[in-house]
Amino acid sequence: MSVLVGKQAPDFKAIAVQGQNLIQDFSLSSLKGKYVVLFFYPLDFTFVCPTELHAFSEKLDEFRKRETEVVGVSVDSHFSHLCWLRTPKIKGGIEGVAYPIVSDINKTIARDYDVLVDGAGIAYRGLFLIDKKGVVRHQVVNDLPLGRSVDETLRMVDALRFFENNGEVCPANWHKGDKAMKADQKGLEEYFAK
Numbered sequence: 001m002s003v004l005v006g007k008q009a010p011d012f013k014a015i016a017v018q019g020q021n022l023i024q025d026f027s028l029s030s031l032k033g034k035y036v037v038l039f040f041y042p043l044d045f046t047f048v049c050p051t052e053l054h055a056f057s058e059k060l061d062e063f064r065k066r067e068t069e070v071v072g073v074s075v076d077s078h079f080s081h082l083c084w085l086r087t088p089k090i091k092g093g094i095e096g097v098a099y100p101i102v103s104d105i106n107k108t109i110a111r112d113y114d115v116l117v118d119g120a121g122i123a124y125r126g127l128f129l130i131d132k133k134g135v136v137r138h139q140v141v142n143d144l145p146l147g148r149s150v151d152e153t154l155r156m157v158d159a160l161r162f163f164e165n166n167g168e169v170c171p172a173n174w175h176k177g178d179k180a181m182k183a184d185q186k187g188l189e190e191y192f193a194k
Contacts, residue, residue, distance in 0.1 A: 002114045004136040010112035016100040017081040035068040036130040040115050040123035044076040044084040048147045055150040057097045070099040078103040
């Protein structure tokens, strides 16, 4: 698996679904100037996947307060996405999810982000935090049975924004409002002294 952190996020154009609407020419580059959480999930109509899509949806306002767009991607067709969006949550559907869900039916996006499972034709649970300039600043990839923490994703967005706005780095387990430090020996010593 390749590391994309520090590199320009691979751009793509694809069909996406947002709510009940088709977006014929969705592109990652259309979101430049905003932070983006781009996440891959294996398949529509599965089991861990709807829990993640709903968890991101439940925190969508929190992401937007942070100038962050959320985009989901799977190898399913846009027809499958639409059908799943019309399926109630109680039946395992994702009705009510409001962020774009991209169709990667040709598997090129998953391949470009190096999350395609060899021989299976589906994507691992890859997540990429992309800054306003289109550079990947954080990535994490989970195996298929392991769901992600949306709260941890929000924490990483907060840490990136804090660093960009203040120039201080965020130590282990840092949360918004916690003490950060200057990225030098004196800053480290001052951090440990408190």
